[in-house]
Amino acid sequence: MHIPDSFIPLNQAVIYWVIALPFIIMSMRWARKELDEMKVPILAALAAGIFAIQAMNIPIGMGTSGHMVGAALVAIVFGSPWAGVLVITLVLLVQGFAFGDGGITTMGANILNMGVISGFVGYYTYVTLRKSTGTSIAAFGGAWLGIFIASIVCAVQMWLAGTFPLIPGLIAMGTYHLIIGFVGEGLITAVVITAIAKSRPDLLEDSFTVRPEKSKKEVHA
Amino acid sequence: MNGNSNMKFLYAGIAIALLLSILAPFLASPDPDGLESAAGGLIEGSKLSHLEETQPAVNAPMPDYSIGGMGKSGEVLAIAVGTLAVLAISFGFGKVFNKKA
Numbered sequence: 248m249h250i251p252d253s254f255i256p257l258n259q260a261v262i263y264w265v266i267a268l269p270f271i272i273m274s275m276r277w278a279r280k281e282l283d284e285m286k287v288p289i290l291a292a293l294a295a296g297i298f299a300i301q302a303m304n305i306p307i308g309m310g311t312s313g314h315m316v317g318a319a320l321v322a323i324v325f326g327s328p329w330a331g332v333l334v335i336t337l338v339l340l341v342q343g344f345a346f347g348d349g350g351i352t353t354m355g356a357n358i359l360n361m362g363v364i365s366g367f368v369g370y371y372t373y374v375t376l377r378k379s380t381g382t383s384i385a386a387f388g389g390a391w392l393g394i395f396i397a398s399i400v401c402a403v404q405m406w407l408a409g410t411f412p413l414i415p416g417l418i419a420m421g422t423y424h425l426i427i428g429f430v431g432e433g434l435i436t437a438v439v440i441t442a443i444a445k446s447r448p449d450l451l452e453d454s455f456t457v458r459p460e461k462s463k464k465e466v467h468a
Numbered sequence: 469m470n471g472n473s474n475m476k477f478l479y480a481g482i483a484i485a486l487l488l489s490i491l492a493p494f495l496a497s498p499d500p501d502g503l504e505s506a507a508g509g510l511i512e513g514s515k516l517s518h519l520e521e522t523q524p525a526v527n528a529p530m531p532d533y534s535i536g537g538m539g540k541s542g543e544v545l546a547i548a549v550g551t552l553a554v555l556a557i558s559f560g561f562g563k564v565f566n567k568k569a
Contacts, residue, residue: 248501248502248503249501249503250503251519251524252522252524252525253519253520253522253524254503254507254519275565278561278562278565279565282562282565282566283566284566285474286474286562287559287562287563287566288474288475288477288478288481288559289474289477289478289481290558290559290562291478291481291555291558291559291562292477292478292480292481292482292485292555293481294554294555294557294558295481295482295485295551295552295554295555295558296481296484296485296488297554298485298550298551298554299484299485299486299488299489299492299547299550299551300485300488302488302489302492302493302496302533302547302550303488303491303492303495303496304496304497304498304499304501305497306497306499307502309505310499310500310505311499311500311501311502311505312496312497312498312499312500312501312502313501313502314496314501334558337554337557337558337561338554340557341550341553341554341557342550343526343528344526344528345528345529345530345549345550345553346528346530346531346532346533346546346550347524347527347528347530347531347532348528348532348533350524350525351524351525351526352525398502401503402506405503405506410507410511410519411506411507411510411511412510415509415510416506416510419502419505419506419509419510420502420503420506423502423505423506424502427502447473447477450477
Protein backbone atom coordinates (compact mmCIF):
# COMPACT_ATOMS: atom_id res chain seq x y z
CA MET A 248 0.00 0.00 0.00
CA HIS A 249 3.08 2.25 -0.21
CA ILE A 250 2.05 5.21 -2.37
CA PRO A 251 4.86 6.36 -4.71
CA ASP A 252 5.56 10.08 -5.28
CA SER A 253 3.88 10.23 -8.68
CA PHE A 254 0.47 8.98 -7.44
CA ILE A 255 -0.48 12.12 -5.45
CA PRO A 256 0.00 15.73 -6.65
CA LEU A 257 2.42 17.68 -4.46
CA ASN A 258 -0.15 20.09 -3.00
CA GLN A 259 -2.33 17.18 -1.81
CA ALA A 260 0.70 15.26 -0.56
CA VAL A 261 1.60 18.28 1.60
CA ILE A 262 -1.91 18.27 3.11
CA TYR A 263 -1.47 14.61 4.16
CA TRP A 264 1.87 15.50 5.73
CA VAL A 265 0.14 18.30 7.67
CA ILE A 266 -2.54 15.87 8.88
CA ALA A 267 0.03 13.17 9.74
CA LEU A 268 2.37 15.50 11.64
CA PRO A 269 0.30 15.87 14.84
CA PHE A 270 -0.02 12.08 14.98
CA ILE A 271 3.75 11.71 14.61
CA ILE A 272 4.31 14.28 17.37
CA MET A 273 1.78 12.52 19.63
CA SER A 274 3.56 9.19 19.03
CA MET A 275 6.81 10.82 20.16
CA ARG A 276 5.08 12.14 23.26
CA TRP A 277 3.88 8.59 23.91
CA ALA A 278 7.48 7.41 23.59
CA ARG A 279 8.73 10.04 26.03
CA LYS A 280 6.07 9.15 28.58
CA GLU A 281 5.88 5.37 28.25
CA LEU A 282 9.21 4.04 27.01
CA ASP A 283 11.61 2.72 29.61
CA GLU A 284 14.61 0.41 29.80
CA MET A 285 12.34 -2.64 29.56
CA LYS A 286 10.23 -1.49 26.64
CA VAL A 287 12.96 -0.16 24.33
CA PRO A 288 14.31 -3.64 23.39
CA ILE A 289 10.77 -4.85 22.64
CA LEU A 290 10.08 -1.80 20.47
CA ALA A 291 13.32 -2.24 18.53
CA ALA A 292 12.79 -5.98 18.03
CA LEU A 293 9.24 -5.45 16.77
CA ALA A 294 10.30 -2.63 14.43
CA ALA A 295 13.09 -4.75 12.91
CA GLY A 296 10.79 -7.76 12.53
CA ILE A 297 8.09 -5.66 10.87
CA PHE A 298 10.57 -4.16 8.41
CA ALA A 299 11.77 -7.64 7.45
CA ILE A 300 8.32 -9.18 7.14
CA GLN A 301 7.11 -6.25 5.01
CA ALA A 302 9.73 -7.30 2.45
CA MET A 303 7.98 -10.67 2.09
CA ASN A 304 5.06 -10.20 -0.29
CA ILE A 305 2.52 -13.01 -0.08
CA PRO A 306 0.74 -14.03 -3.33
CA ILE A 307 -3.02 -13.54 -3.00
CA GLY A 308 -4.13 -14.65 -6.48
CA MET A 309 -5.31 -12.42 -9.35
CA GLY A 310 -1.63 -11.72 -10.11
CA THR A 311 -1.45 -9.67 -6.93
CA SER A 312 0.52 -9.84 -3.71
CA GLY A 313 0.46 -8.13 -0.35
CA HIS A 314 2.47 -7.85 2.81
CA MET A 315 1.87 -7.25 6.46
CA VAL A 316 1.82 -3.68 7.85
CA GLY A 317 2.13 -4.37 11.57
CA ALA A 318 0.76 -1.20 13.20
CA ALA A 319 -2.03 -3.14 14.94
CA LEU A 320 0.44 -5.74 16.21
CA VAL A 321 2.67 -3.10 17.81
CA ALA A 322 -0.33 -1.21 19.21
CA ILE A 323 -1.71 -4.38 20.82
CA VAL A 324 1.64 -5.31 22.40
CA PHE A 325 2.14 -1.82 23.85
CA GLY A 326 -1.51 -1.17 24.66
CA SER A 327 -1.46 2.05 22.65
CA PRO A 328 -2.08 2.91 18.99
CA TRP A 329 0.60 5.61 19.32
CA ALA A 330 3.22 2.86 19.53
CA GLY A 331 1.98 1.57 16.17
CA VAL A 332 2.20 5.05 14.62
CA LEU A 333 5.75 5.45 15.93
CA VAL A 334 7.06 2.11 14.65
CA ILE A 335 5.43 2.45 11.22
CA THR A 336 6.83 5.99 10.89
CA LEU A 337 10.36 4.71 11.60
CA VAL A 338 9.92 1.77 9.21
CA LEU A 339 8.51 4.02 6.44
CA LEU A 340 11.41 6.47 6.85
CA VAL A 341 13.95 3.72 6.18
CA GLN A 342 11.83 2.20 3.37
CA GLY A 343 11.35 5.56 1.67
CA PHE A 344 14.85 7.00 1.93
CA ALA A 345 16.95 3.83 1.56
CA PHE A 346 14.81 1.62 -0.69
CA GLY A 347 12.49 3.88 -2.67
CA ASP A 348 9.47 1.98 -1.29
CA GLY A 349 6.82 4.69 -0.94
CA GLY A 350 7.58 8.27 -1.91
CA ILE A 351 9.02 10.99 0.28
CA THR A 352 6.34 13.53 -0.70
CA THR A 353 3.66 10.88 -0.12
CA MET A 354 5.15 9.63 3.15
CA GLY A 355 2.61 11.70 5.11
CA ALA A 356 -0.23 9.85 3.37
CA ASN A 357 1.52 6.51 3.91
CA ILE A 358 2.07 7.22 7.63
CA LEU A 359 -1.57 8.26 7.87
CA ASN A 360 -2.90 5.11 6.15
CA MET A 361 -0.58 2.40 7.40
CA GLY A 362 0.38 3.86 10.78
CA VAL A 363 -2.55 5.93 12.04
CA ILE A 364 -5.61 4.35 10.40
CA SER A 365 -4.54 0.71 10.45
CA GLY A 366 -3.09 1.17 13.96
CA PHE A 367 -6.08 2.93 15.51
CA VAL A 368 -8.76 0.84 13.78
CA GLY A 369 -6.80 -2.34 14.51
CA TYR A 370 -6.17 -1.54 18.15
CA TYR A 371 -9.65 -0.32 19.08
CA THR A 372 -11.30 -3.19 17.22
CA TYR A 373 -9.07 -5.55 19.22
CA VAL A 374 -10.01 -3.83 22.49
CA THR A 375 -13.72 -4.01 21.62
CA LEU A 376 -13.65 -7.67 20.55
CA ARG A 377 -11.27 -9.02 23.19
CA LYS A 378 -13.81 -9.50 25.98
CA SER A 379 -16.24 -11.50 23.89
CA THR A 380 -13.90 -13.35 21.53
CA GLY A 381 -10.62 -13.74 23.43
CA THR A 382 -7.17 -12.46 22.54
CA SER A 383 -6.43 -14.44 19.34
CA ILE A 384 -9.63 -13.74 17.43
CA ALA A 385 -9.68 -10.10 18.56
CA ALA A 386 -6.11 -9.66 17.31
CA PHE A 387 -7.05 -11.27 13.99
CA GLY A 388 -10.20 -9.18 13.57
CA GLY A 389 -8.54 -5.91 14.55
CA ALA A 390 -5.55 -6.37 12.25
CA TRP A 391 -7.78 -7.46 9.37
CA LEU A 392 -10.20 -4.53 9.69
CA GLY A 393 -7.34 -2.09 10.21
CA ILE A 394 -5.64 -2.82 6.90
CA PHE A 395 -9.00 -2.99 5.07
CA ILE A 396 -10.09 0.47 6.25
CA ALA A 397 -6.62 1.84 5.45
CA SER A 398 -6.96 0.53 1.88
CA ILE A 399 -10.40 2.15 1.55
CA VAL A 400 -8.95 5.50 2.66
CA CYS A 401 -6.08 4.97 0.21
CA ALA A 402 -8.59 4.41 -2.62
CA VAL A 403 -10.34 7.69 -1.72
CA GLN A 404 -6.98 9.50 -1.70
CA MET A 405 -6.22 8.04 -5.13
CA TRP A 406 -9.58 9.34 -6.35
CA LEU A 407 -8.97 12.83 -4.91
CA ALA A 408 -5.55 12.77 -6.57
CA GLY A 409 -7.18 11.98 -9.92
CA THR A 410 -5.18 8.76 -10.13
CA PHE A 411 -8.03 6.21 -9.72
CA PRO A 412 -11.75 6.42 -10.53
CA LEU A 413 -13.72 6.27 -7.26
CA ILE A 414 -15.90 3.15 -7.38
CA PRO A 415 -13.53 0.85 -9.33
CA GLY A 416 -10.72 2.08 -7.06
CA LEU A 417 -12.70 1.22 -3.92
CA ILE A 418 -13.62 -2.20 -5.32
CA ALA A 419 -10.07 -3.07 -6.39
CA MET A 420 -8.32 -1.80 -3.24
CA GLY A 421 -11.03 -3.22 -0.97
CA THR A 422 -10.99 -6.66 -2.58
CA TYR A 423 -7.22 -7.00 -2.64
CA HIS A 424 -6.83 -5.86 0.96
CA LEU A 425 -9.63 -8.00 2.33
CA ILE A 426 -7.49 -10.92 1.16
CA ILE A 427 -4.14 -9.41 2.16
CA GLY A 428 -5.67 -8.58 5.53
CA PHE A 429 -6.67 -12.19 6.06
CA VAL A 430 -3.23 -13.78 5.76
CA GLY A 431 -0.71 -10.94 5.64
CA GLU A 432 -2.15 -9.02 8.54
CA GLY A 433 -4.81 -10.95 10.45
CA LEU A 434 -3.22 -14.37 10.68
CA ILE A 435 0.33 -13.16 11.36
CA THR A 436 -0.85 -10.68 14.00
CA ALA A 437 -2.99 -13.33 15.70
CA VAL A 438 -0.15 -15.88 15.70
CA VAL A 439 2.39 -13.43 17.12
CA ILE A 440 0.01 -12.01 19.75
CA THR A 441 -1.08 -15.51 20.80
CA ALA A 442 2.55 -16.64 21.07
CA ILE A 443 3.41 -13.59 23.20
CA ALA A 444 0.28 -14.13 25.33
CA LYS A 445 1.44 -17.68 26.05
CA SER A 446 5.16 -17.09 26.58
CA ARG A 447 5.28 -13.55 27.95
CA PRO A 448 1.76 -12.55 29.05
CA ASP A 449 3.32 -9.70 31.05
CA LEU A 450 4.23 -7.98 27.79
CA LEU A 451 0.71 -7.71 26.48
CA GLU A 452 -1.22 -4.45 26.71
CA ASP A 453 -2.65 -3.52 30.11
CA SER A 454 -0.10 -5.33 32.21
CA PHE A 455 2.69 -3.76 30.19
CA THR A 456 1.44 -0.28 31.02
CA VAL A 457 -1.19 -0.25 33.78
CA ARG A 458 -3.75 -2.48 35.53
CA PRO A 459 -1.76 -5.74 35.80
CA GLU A 460 -4.54 -7.80 37.45
CA LYS A 461 -7.08 -7.39 34.71
CA SER A 462 -4.87 -8.54 31.89
CA LYS A 463 -3.69 -11.68 33.68
CA LYS A 464 -7.22 -12.94 33.90
CA GLU A 465 -7.93 -12.25 30.26
CA VAL A 466 -4.81 -13.97 29.03
CA HIS A 467 -5.71 -17.18 30.85
CA ALA A 468 -9.37 -17.02 29.91
CA MET B 469 9.24 -8.96 33.79
CA ASN B 470 12.82 -7.78 33.91
CA GLY B 471 15.36 -6.15 31.66
CA ASN B 472 17.25 -9.38 31.02
CA SER B 473 14.35 -11.33 29.61
CA ASN B 474 13.45 -8.37 27.46
CA MET B 475 16.97 -8.45 26.06
CA LYS B 476 16.24 -12.09 25.21
CA PHE B 477 13.14 -10.89 23.38
CA LEU B 478 15.39 -8.44 21.52
CA TYR B 479 17.87 -11.14 20.49
CA ALA B 480 15.02 -13.46 19.43
CA GLY B 481 13.52 -10.56 17.47
CA ILE B 482 16.83 -9.84 15.73
CA ALA B 483 17.26 -13.54 14.88
CA ILE B 484 13.75 -13.81 13.42
CA ALA B 485 14.12 -10.52 11.52
CA LEU B 486 17.45 -11.57 9.99
CA LEU B 487 16.05 -14.99 9.09
CA LEU B 488 13.17 -13.23 7.31
CA SER B 489 15.70 -10.97 5.55
CA ILE B 490 17.49 -13.99 4.16
CA LEU B 491 14.29 -15.78 3.13
CA ALA B 492 12.38 -12.78 1.76
CA PRO B 493 14.18 -12.46 -1.61
CA PHE B 494 13.50 -16.15 -2.31
CA LEU B 495 9.96 -16.44 -0.94
CA ALA B 496 8.46 -13.02 -1.69
CA SER B 497 5.94 -12.97 -4.53
CA PRO B 498 7.11 -11.06 -7.61
CA ASP B 499 3.48 -10.05 -8.29
CA PRO B 500 2.66 -6.36 -7.82
CA ASP B 501 1.08 -5.39 -4.48
CA GLY B 502 -2.56 -4.34 -4.05
CA LEU B 503 -2.03 -0.68 -4.91
CA GLU B 504 0.19 -1.42 -7.94
CA SER B 505 -2.29 -4.04 -9.16
CA ALA B 506 -5.17 -1.59 -8.81
CA ALA B 507 -3.12 1.00 -10.71
CA GLY B 508 -2.37 -1.52 -13.46
CA GLY B 509 -6.06 -2.30 -13.87
CA LEU B 510 -7.53 1.17 -13.46
CA ILE B 511 -5.14 3.59 -15.12
CA GLU B 512 -4.89 3.68 -18.90
CA GLY B 513 -1.60 2.52 -20.38
CA SER B 514 -0.01 5.81 -21.46
CA LYS B 515 -0.85 7.60 -18.20
CA LEU B 516 0.40 4.63 -16.15
CA SER B 517 3.73 4.47 -17.95
CA HIS B 518 4.07 8.23 -17.45
CA LEU B 519 3.42 7.80 -13.71
CA GLU B 520 5.87 4.92 -13.50
CA GLU B 521 8.57 6.81 -15.36
CA THR B 522 8.29 9.84 -13.09
CA GLN B 523 11.43 10.02 -10.98
CA PRO B 524 10.94 9.69 -7.22
CA ALA B 525 11.48 12.90 -5.22
CA VAL B 526 14.62 11.39 -3.68
CA ASN B 527 16.69 8.68 -5.36
CA ALA B 528 17.11 5.78 -2.96
CA PRO B 529 20.53 4.09 -2.75
CA MET B 530 19.01 0.56 -2.80
CA PRO B 531 15.86 0.83 -4.94
CA ASP B 532 13.43 -2.12 -4.74
CA TYR B 533 15.43 -3.73 -1.92
CA SER B 534 18.29 -4.64 -4.22
CA ILE B 535 21.89 -3.67 -4.80
CA GLY B 536 22.82 -3.07 -8.43
CA GLY B 537 24.49 -6.08 -10.08
CA MET B 538 24.42 -8.31 -7.01
CA GLY B 539 21.30 -10.36 -7.78
CA LYS B 540 19.70 -12.37 -4.97
CA SER B 541 22.62 -11.95 -2.59
CA GLY B 542 22.27 -8.19 -3.06
CA GLU B 543 18.60 -8.44 -2.13
CA VAL B 544 19.42 -10.44 1.00
CA LEU B 545 22.08 -7.88 1.90
CA ALA B 546 19.79 -4.90 1.21
CA ILE B 547 16.98 -6.26 3.40
CA ALA B 548 19.41 -7.27 6.15
CA VAL B 549 20.95 -3.77 6.08
CA GLY B 550 17.45 -2.27 6.26
CA THR B 551 16.49 -4.54 9.15
CA LEU B 552 19.59 -3.58 11.12
CA ALA B 553 19.05 0.11 10.26
CA VAL B 554 15.46 -0.01 11.58
CA LEU B 555 16.72 -1.85 14.66
CA ALA B 556 19.45 0.72 15.33
CA ILE B 557 17.20 3.71 14.67
CA SER B 558 14.35 2.49 16.86
CA PHE B 559 16.73 1.36 19.61
CA GLY B 560 18.57 4.69 19.48
CA PHE B 561 15.32 6.63 19.36
CA GLY B 562 14.05 4.69 22.37
CA LYS B 563 17.25 5.27 24.34
CA VAL B 564 17.28 9.02 23.63
CA PHE B 565 13.63 9.50 24.52
CA ASN B 566 13.98 7.27 27.53
CA LYS B 567 16.88 9.34 28.90
CA LYS B 568 14.99 12.57 28.45
CA ALA B 569 12.04 11.23 30.45
